[in-house]
Amino acid sequence: MKTRRFIPLAFKNTPFRTRRFSSRARRKNAGIVGYVKFLQRSYRRKDARPEWGILDRKRYILWAALCALLLSSAAALAIPRFGGKDINGKEHHLSDYKGKMVVVNFWATWCPPCREELPELAMFHDNHKDKDAVVLGVNFEQISKSALKAFLDDQMIDFPVLPMFPAQGTALGRIVALPTSYIVSPDQSSIKVHVGPLTNEDLMRYLKSFQ
Template identity: 45%
Template sequence: MVLAALLLSPVAAAEPIEFEMEDIDGKQHKLSSYRGKWVLLNYWATWCGPCRQEMPDLDELHETNEDVVVLGINLEDASSRKLKMFREQYSISFPLLKSSADADGINGPIQKLPTSYLLSPDGEIAGYQVGTITREAIESYIDKQAK
């Protein structure tokens, strides 16, 4: 399957990624506070059909893997109220961070949604996926890295 091969196209090693963003409940999330865990940064929007399609899988990944954190970064100018309604509708348990439609991703402009970056436990970009991603593909990638 192309997805499994594409997941997590490697990215040149760099310094650990750092940012601090607010979620839709007003809580600050500092990326360095998740060191020691794999972090999936998922860029999405409420109007994006493929984004909505992958949400249940990403939520299951977040809920069932204690070594993985999913952070959803919303790339639209949506109100917290709208995003909270979306979270409730899709039963999302992972943090939804607010950004704006013209914001860049951690590695430059986001060209297509959804786009996901997987950060290693040391905070470096391990790889990325443009388009939908599955829980199984992420778990498989992480398992291979552990061997």
């Protein structure tokens, strides 16, 4: 079975007591499952509190998972205003594509798994842009527009790509790894987050989940 890869942007080692319940701990792992696994690993550390019993630890993990689930569900309902100018100067906004699934893909030219998924994204965009889905790329790195344009021409990428410096941040959320994709539902009522490279099979599964 092929292992999915992604490139971490900022992983920091911090003491157990300072990272408990912190956003830093959540940023260190992608998704709710990863966060719960992180908590489980933390309990096996020698600096975890020995006076806590097994039952208390299980309740703690369950409570943390429930909180993370509620937070993610609440965030999914609030679709932020996101958009900007592509490499050719044309404006693109999520609202322009209402009625279609939008794949907002954050990537960089230096990221091997990002380059690996670009042909899949391009093929999906070409097959669905006139029907039910589009891809909106976001180049997330410090690179000149001329160098980016040359890269896109060389890779024959024709879906819109918005240049964005990491220091700018993003209205969709904090990017902790590349590639990261935000899958916006056609009615723009919810967003799903996919960390790691996407395949055509993944994209079709997301598309069917909204139908």
